[in-house]
Amino acid sequence: MSQWGFYFDPDKCIGCHACSQACTVRNDIDEGDVTWRRVEHVGEGTFPDYEEISISMGCYHCAEPECRDVCPTHALEKRAEDGIVTIEQDRCIGCNYCSYACPYGAIQFGEDGLAQKCHGCLGSGAGDGHGSPPREESETARETPACVDNCVTGALDSGPINELLRGASTAAAEEFRSDDGGPAVVLEPATGTEGVSGDDG
Amino acid sequence: MMDSPDGLVWLTQQEYGWYIAAYLFFSGLAGGAYVTGFAADVLRVRSTDPAVDRPMYSITRWGTVLALGAVGAGMVFLLVFHLGAPVRALLFPILFVNVGSWLVIGTWIIVLFSAVATLQGLWVVWHENPAGRAAFPRVVTSRIENRFDVPVDSWLARVASRTHPGPRRRLLCSGVGSALALSMIAYTGFKLGDVSATVPLWDGTLLPALFLASALSIGLAATVGVTVLFDGVEGTNVTAFSVADDVVILGEIAVLALFLTTLASGGPGAVSAFGLLTEEYGLVFWGGVVTVGLALPLAISVGLIALERRVDVHASDRLRRLVRGTYTLKFGFVVLGGVALRYLIIAAAYNAPLST
Numbered sequence: 001m002s003q004w005g006f007y008f009d010p011d012k013c014i015g016c017h018a019c020s021q022a023c024t025v026r027n028d029i030d031e032g033d034v035t036w037r038r039v040e041h042v043g044e045g046t047f048p049d050y051e052e053i054s055i056s057m058g059c060y061h062c063a064e065p066e067c068r069d070v071c072p073t074h075a076l077e078k079r080a081e082d083g084i085v086t087i088e089q090d091r092c093i094g095c096n097y098c099s100y101a102c103p104y105g106a107i108q109f110g111e112d113g114l115a116q117k118c119h120g121c122l123g124s125g126a127g128d129g130h131g132s133p134p135r136e137e138s139e140t141a142r143e144t145p146a147c148v149d150n151c152v153t154g155a156l157d158s159g160p161i162n163e164l165l166r167g168a169s170t171a172a173a174e175e176f177r178s179d180d181g182g183p184a185v186v187l188e189p190a191t192g193t194e195g196v197s198g199d200d201g
Numbered sequence: 202m203m204d205s206p207d208g209l210v211w212l213t214q215q216e217y218g219w220y221i222a223a224y225l226f227f228s229g230l231a232g233g234a235y236v237t238g239f240a241a242d243v244l245r246v247r248s249t250d251p252a253v254d255r256p257m258y259s260i261t262r263w264g265t266v267l268a269l270g271a272v273g274a275g276m277v278f279l280l281v282f283h284l285g286a287p288v289r290a291l292l293f294p295i296l297f298v299n300v301g302s303w304l305v306i307g308t309w310i311i312v313l314f315s316a317v318a319t320l321q322g323l324w325v326v327w328h329e330n331p332a333g334r335a336a337f338p339r340v341v342t343s344r345i346e347n348r349f350d351v352p353v354d355s356w357l358a359r360v361a362s363r364t365h366p367g368p369r370r371r372l373l374c375s376g377v378g379s380a381l382a383l384s385m386i387a388y389t390g391f392k393l394g395d396v397s398a399t400v401p402l403w404d405g406t407l408l409p410a411l412f413l414a415s416a417l418s419i420g421l422a423a424t425v426g427v428t429v430l431f432d433g434v435e436g437t438n439v440t441a442f443s444v445a446d447d448v449v450i451l452g453e454i455a456v457l458a459l460f461l462t463t464l465a466s467g468g469p470g471a472v473s474a475f476g477l478l479t480e481e482y483g484l485v486f487w488g489g490v491v492t493v494g495l496a497l498p499l500a501i502s503v504g505l506i507a508l509e510r511r512v513d514v515h516a517s518d519r520l521r522r523l524v525r526g527t528y529t530l531k532f533g534f535v536v537l538g539g540v541a542l543r544y545l546i547i548a549a550a551y552n553a554p555l556s557t
Contacts, residue, residue: 043206072304094285096216101396105212113285
């Protein structure tokens with residue numbers, strides 16, 4: 001299996017919410033507070049020594065997903081093909097247990113009371129993504145996820161983890177490799193607000 | 202939640218509502234009430250005093266009836282208010298395939314407990330002609346039978362008579378039911394504790410112990426409380442049961458103190474949960490859980506024991522009514538404290554923050 005995942009560089013993120021908006025539109029999410037991808041603004045310190053970074057967050061398709069382990073019906077599946085975690089909504093009983101197991105608040109519940117979350121834009125459009133062909137084989141699923149597609153600074157990327165690691169800094173790659181069962185996200189360390197104005201943004 | 206920017210990502214999502222707190226309360230009450238009923242059953246069988254027989258059996262009936270009512274109420278809150286697809290959940294024998302999930306383990310414990318408690322209910326209410334108000338379900342079925350000419354009471358009595366395994370085996374069966382009741386109480390703690398890495402409030406070790414102590418306490422209080430309220434204090438060994446409840450309450454205080462100490466000395470999420478419990482929800486915690494649920498019942502108990510040592514409380518109707526009312530009040534406080542505790546366990550359950 002070639003684990004598929006995300007790459008994120010907080011120094012490049014300007015907190016514009018284009019990623020979360022694009023996700024909502026492409027996946028046809030129209031249910032109040034439900035957001036498969038969201039941007040958290042994290043502050044540190046007090047004025048004048050205050051810094052704030054923005055972090056784009058969604059499901060990180062963990063190597064050993066806690067949400068899958070607690071689900072009574074195995075509605076959550078870690079796909080063998082690409083490591084993407086999908087929810088088969090036809091098996092979900094809406095018990096919310098998975099949302100408490102997820103450390104990232106990725107799993108959401110809409111008006112139908114069933115679990116839903118990011119599936120890496122498998123199938124390219126509304127739906128739970130379950131049963132979609134592997135990203136490498138499907139014409140539609142090979143499209144870049146909406147969040148990555150619409151990131152204006154290149155802070156977000158997605159693809160096979162090995163490819164993402166090749167383009168990442170040594171620190172980010174080491175951090176990723178230190179957690180075998182952790183999230184499939186290559187996260188660049190934040191160096192502060194100064195990094196946002198870099199010329200590659 | 203966050204007083205000053207600390208460089209952490211605080212996730213404040215909450216999915217469980219008050220109905221899960223209600224479910225936790227009722228399943229705890231059901232387990233505790235059943236175990237109390239079983240304890241009274243054992244005391245009755247072991248006692249050689251014939252005067253004990255009727256009041257103890259009354260406690261057993263109340264415990265069983267309360268357990269069945271509470272487990273039913275818990276299911277209503279779970280299925281009707283909480284689950285997104287309750288009908289699908291009813292297909293659990295087919296659909297619940299992840300046997301390692303506490304939700305699946307808990308479901309089977311509840312199903313088995315409900316089956317044993319239903320049989321016990323059938324035997325202690327519809328076998329023979331039980332006296333006392335705990336047998337009110339029998340009054341209901343008799344009225345239905347008389348008014349609508351539906352032989353529901355005769356039918357249930359016949360089933361109870363045919364299935365009754367004899368006193369000893371019924372007690373043995375009730376012992377199995379008690380083990381299931383204790384498992385049902387503990388499972389709710391283990392289920393929440395299993396995700397304590399995400400929700401620091403739900404300590405995987407201490408929460409099951411806290412739920413166990415609290416459930417036994419509220420179950421005992423509710424069962425003996427309704428027995429005293431409806432059947433009086435005579436022969437019920439209410440003082441002994443009350444002291445037993447006090448011992449459980451003291452155990453609960455010890456676990457709660459350890460629980461708070463662990464939270465206060467934990468990571469940012471645990472410290473935040475401690476702050477939520479003791480400050481933001483301080484009124485419910487200090488007022489509801491600590492004062493009403495733990496301190497007042499102990500204080501009332503001390504007062505009642507002192508009174509019972511000084512005067513014969515059965516000497517006059519007035520004193521008897523006073524003692525009966527005070528015990529009912531004490532047990533009522535314990536139950537209210539149990540409600541407050543479960544409300545807080547859900548309301549203050551926030552995700553641990555993420556570092557950036």
